[in-house]
Amino acid sequence: MTEKRLNKFISESGFCSRREADKLIEQNRVTINGQRPELGTKVQPGDSVEVDGKRIRASAADKTDRIYIAYNKPIGITCTTERDVEGNIIDAIGHKKRIFPIGRLDKPSEGLIFLTSDGDIVNKILRAENAHDKEYVVTVDKPVSERFIERMSRGVPILGTVTKPCTVKVVSKFVFKIILTQGLNRQIRRMCEFLGYEVTALKRTRIMNVSVDGLRPGQWRDLTAAEMAELNAAVAGSSKTAAEGHVRPAKRIKPGSEQRDGQAKPRSGNPRRPGGMGEGRGVLDRPQGKNPQGQKPQGNSGKAKRPADKPTKAVYVNPNAPSSKNKGQDKPAKKKTGGNTLTLKRKG
Known part of the structure; x- marks a missing residue:
């Protein structure tokens, strides 16, 4: 045996998938020669690997000890290896060797699902970019x-x-x-x-090339040699992990941008409003003045167009100061005096 990454060594033994092996390592349930390893540690020939104190044997190089079965999952069965979950798929099948499902089907769904002891093939089938x-x-x-x-x-x-x-x-x-x-x-x-x-x-x-035909709900069978040959040929060029630069990130949809039929709302084509110039914002920073019609601008809609080569400088204007138009009218009115009010006049 050549050196292998720890999660691959565990998955190839049929104990669990690579993802589950990583979880076991993170939970400090795995040891190599009695020592707790880190993720990415490699197993050398002669190393003793244990999970929860149980020895993990290296798998056969020719994969003759691997299990591959097709199962027609009935409604009500849960695709989990957790044995404490009622109606779990492992107890439903009752296989004598340790196996785990490739992917899942919802509890209220039924139909074909693969189970295997070969963790090496799981990601090849499941990865979306492999297009199976x-x-x-x-x-x-x-x-x-x-x-x-x-x-x-x-x-x-x-x-x-x-x-x-x-x-x-x-x-x-x-x-x-x-x-x-x-x-x-x-x-x-x-x-x-x-x-x-x-x-x-x-x-x-x-x-892929395997059909549920011939299996009643709850029945399972081993994949045939012909099915395995086609399956291995189909995943021969598949990546176990995403190739760098190969998969583009999924296109995100902004909340509220979906119309009823699922199409994103088209943009209006108008340029975005500059920051601080929207409604209720940047009042003190707006240039004040009149448009060609002699009306005061309101927001962006009433603003007069300016030549692009003559940028104007924003001027601070106190909104509480009296305008020149109403000069003399903004002064508070004098209170009328009358009755018995005494008025004093200063001698000149």
């Missing part, structure tokens, strides 16, 4: 319209991003088929909800 097909048959609460199909296939804004274009076809009045290459959280349900539909049934029928 997953096919679903979906039933909704309203008749499927042409506009709905067009919007779903073009992409829908959910979870702060826009879903990738996908293939969507009508199956019947309330049923459609969709093929995704993404795996966002509750993606299909959120997409339908955004367009005003509610999912009443969801079934995954295919992952």
Whole structure:
């Protein structure tokens, strides 16, 4: 055995996935030769690796000891390896070796899901940029319209991003088929909800070249040699992690910028208002004057245009000072005297 990163060594042994192995290392549950390692530590030939005191054996180089199964998950089963969760997928299958699911299906959803003891293949299948097909048959609460199909296939804004274009076809009045290459959280349900539909049934029928056909809900089988050959060929060029500079960050949608049909509101084309010149802001910094019609400017709309080559300097104006137009009228009126009021006059 050549040296390997610790998380890879653990995942290849079939104990768990690489992501879960990283969590175990962070929780100080892993030791190498009795010492607690850091993330990224490499295992050397002859090292003793333990998780919670249990020895982890190195996997066979030819992967003959790996498990790959296809399972038709029924509604109500939760895709978790936590055995204390009622209805967890591990207890539902009851496999004699330690396995874990590749991806997940929501508890109210059903259909095909892979389980394996090979942590090395998990990220290759799951990473969105590897673009591996997953096919679903979906039933909704309203008749499927042409506009709905067009919007779903073009992409829908959910979870702060826009879903990738996908293939969507009508199956019947309330049923459609969709093929995704993404795996966002509750993606299909959120997409339908955004367009005003509610999912009443969801079934995954295919992952890449493997179909759920022939498996009743709750049944599982080992992947065939032919299926594994196609699967390995499909992921041969897949990256386990995102290649640097290869994946662009998801386009963010500003809150409130979505219209009803999911399209971002078009910009007006007008230049942005300079800071301090908006309504209720920068009153003391505005240049005062009259426009060509002799009216006082109001905000930006009434401001007279100035030549671009003659910048004007903003002048401070006290808003409480009397204007020249009303000079003499802003003085407080003298109080009238009368009655028995005594008025004293100073001798000149």
